[in-house]
Amino acid sequence: MRTLIIVSHPTLSDSHAQQFLRESLPDEGVRWHHLEHDYPDGQIDKDREQALLADYDRIIFQFPLYWYSSPPLLKQWQDEVLTDGFAYGKHGSQLKGKEFGLVMTTGVNEREYQAGGREGFTISELTRPFQAIARKCEMVYLPSLLIARFDYLSDADRKELLIRYRQYLTMSANPSLLNQEEWFKLELETLGKFQQTDETKATIDLLIEQMGNNRDHLDDLLFTLEELGEW
Amino acid sequence: MRTLIIVSHPTLSDSHAQQFLRESLPDEGVRWHHLEHDYPDGQIDKDREQALLADYDRIIFQFPLYWYSSPPLLKQWQDEVLTDGFAYGKHGSQLKGKEFGLVMTTGVNEREYQAGGREGFTISELTRPFQAIARKCEMVYLPSLLIARFDYLSDADRKELLIRYRQYLTMSANPSLLNQEEWFKLELETLGKFQQTDETKATIDLLIEQMGNNRDHLDDLLFTLEELGEW
Numbered sequence: 069m070r071t072l073i074i075v076s077h078p079t080l081s082d083s084h085a086q087q088f089l090r091e092s093l094p095d096e097g098v099r100w101h102h103l104e105h106d107y108p109d110g111q112i113d114k115d116r117e118q119a120l121l122a123d124y125d126r127i128i129f130q131f132p133l134y135w136y137s138s139p140p141l142l143k144q145w146q147d148e149v150l151t152d153g154f155a156y157g158k159h160g161s162q163l164k165g166k167e168f169g170l171v172m173t174t175g176v177n178e179r180e181y182q183a184g185g186r187e188g189f190t191i192s193e194l195t196r197p198f199q200a201i202a203r204k205c206e207m208v209y210l211p212s213l214l215i216a217r218f219d220y221l222s223d224a225d226r227k228e229l230l231i232r233y234r235q236y237l238t239m240s241a242n243p244s245l246l247n248q249e250e251w252f253k254l255e256l257e258t259l260g261k262f263q264q265t266d267e268t269k270a271t272i273d274l275l276i277e278q279m280g281n282n283r284d285h286l287d288d289l290l291f292t293l294e295e296l297g298e299w
Numbered sequence: 300m301r302t303l304i305i306v307s308h309p310t311l312s313d314s315h316a317q318q319f320l321r322e323s324l325p326d327e328g329v330r331w332h333h334l335e336h337d338y339p340d341g342q343i344d345k346d347r348e349q350a351l352l353a354d355y356d357r358i359i360f361q362f363p364l365y366w367y368s369s370p371p372l373l374k375q376w377q378d379e380v381l382t383d384g385f386a387y388g389k390h391g392s393q394l395k396g397k398e399f400g401l402v403m404t405t406g407v408n409e410r411e412y413q414a415g416g417r418e419g420f421t422i423s424e425l426t427r428p429f430q431a432i433a434r435k436c437e438m439v440y441l442p443s444l445l446i447a448r449f450d451y452l453s454d455a456d457r458k459e460l461l462i463r464y465r466q467y468l469t470m471s472a473n474p475s476l477l478n479q480e481e482w483f484k485l486e487l488e489t490l491g492k493f494q495q496t497d498e499t500k501a502t503i504d505l506l507i508e509q510m511g512n513n514r515d516h517l518d519d520l521l522f523t524l525e526e527l528g529e530w
Contacts, residue, residue, distance in 0.1 A: 137428045150366065
């Protein structure tokens with residue numbers, strides 16, 4: 069799984085959420101591509117962008133939800149990069165089968181995005197244009213990751229967000245139980261390497277061992293079920 | 300009714316539809332404000348824009364539907380002009396009660412905007428972000444005017460479009476029969492002044508006379524109905 073994160077934020081260095089996400093990136097398989105940094109004069113290099121897209125399996129648009137949509141440079145990117153003949157057209161889409169997801173930050177509480185809430189519409193309603201892009205470009209649309217009121221998150225919530233974000237970037241969509249378990253095992257092993265205290269390292273090793281035991285137990289159960297089926 | 304048309308189109312002079320709409324404008328009460336023309340360097344004058352908005356009763360966003368949304372400069376305009384304290388916030392919205400509508404051009408046939416159609420979503424679904432803006436800014440959202448495949452329209456269809464567009468700009472929303480009739484009468488009188496041939500002028504005069512007769516007939520019927528009610 070190779071993932072391209074197309075970040076659009078006019079004042080990225082002021083955003084604690086974006087800084088946090090950037091520091092949460094896995095070491096491998098992920099590319100952070102900040103449009104306002106790479107194109108400060110707004111002259112987008114279409115050929116470079118199309119080559120980049122071709123190189124990745126999962127495309128993420130990551131942006132603050134300003135007026136229920138993306139910042140202007142990401143809209144310009146859409147209009148200039150997703151051209152007829154590349155992203156759609158009579159010969160189909162060169163993005164066909166790639167995964168496409170949105171990571172959005174907002175200063176508004178998530179529950180306000182519903183009928184009767186302060187924003188009145190759901191995130192699924194407001195992001196229809198992006199769903200339509202995925203459809204036109206024959207991409208697989210992923211459930212969005214909304215990060216609401218980052219500055220007010222507790223440390224525990226931020227840790228959970230870190231895991232959810234890393235999953236969003238690299239875990240296969242609609243994962244089976246086995247996939248999720250494998251993903252966590254890899255994550256835990258990586259964490260284990262970098263942990264400072266022996267105690268934490270020991271805890272992580274125990275968790276990995278426990279997951280292995282659970283897996284053996286599940287395999288036993290599945291075997292028993294198969295046997296019963298043969299009766 | 301004073302109407303501000305905020306036009307966004309990166310290459311306006313290439314668009315036959317936009318040229319047609321521009322030439323269709325009524326002489327009075329309407330202001331054509333083309334963002335890419337007024338701000339070629341993308342430096343939007345927020346104070347000027349907010350003063351402009353305050354001056355008009357109906358605000359129209361007019362743009363080609365690129366990737367199911369507006370061109371980037373109109374998005375930038377939203378983000379920079381519709382600020383907290385002006386367009387929303389604890390003291391309410393200075394746009395409260397103004398009407399807000401979209402005039403969109405598209406190269407795709409209108410019937411493709413539905414479930415099962417080539418675009419998969421309706422225009423009402425795709426324009427949710429604009430509906431949410433109207434809601435947040437306490438504006439009255441008008442039904443949109445979609446202009447599909449302008450270059451393929453027949454002369455008759457273009458004439459109908461001209462009327463629909465002028466109505467969209469200046470006629471009161473949800474008009475009564477009487478309002479519609481009055482609007483047409485004014486339009487016909489204006490047209491009558493500018494027509495070249497005596498024959499056309501005579502036809503228009505006849506239409507106006509006929510509408511007057513119809514009005515008298517309607518008034519008689521209403522009077523009779525009232526009499527019956529008193530029985």
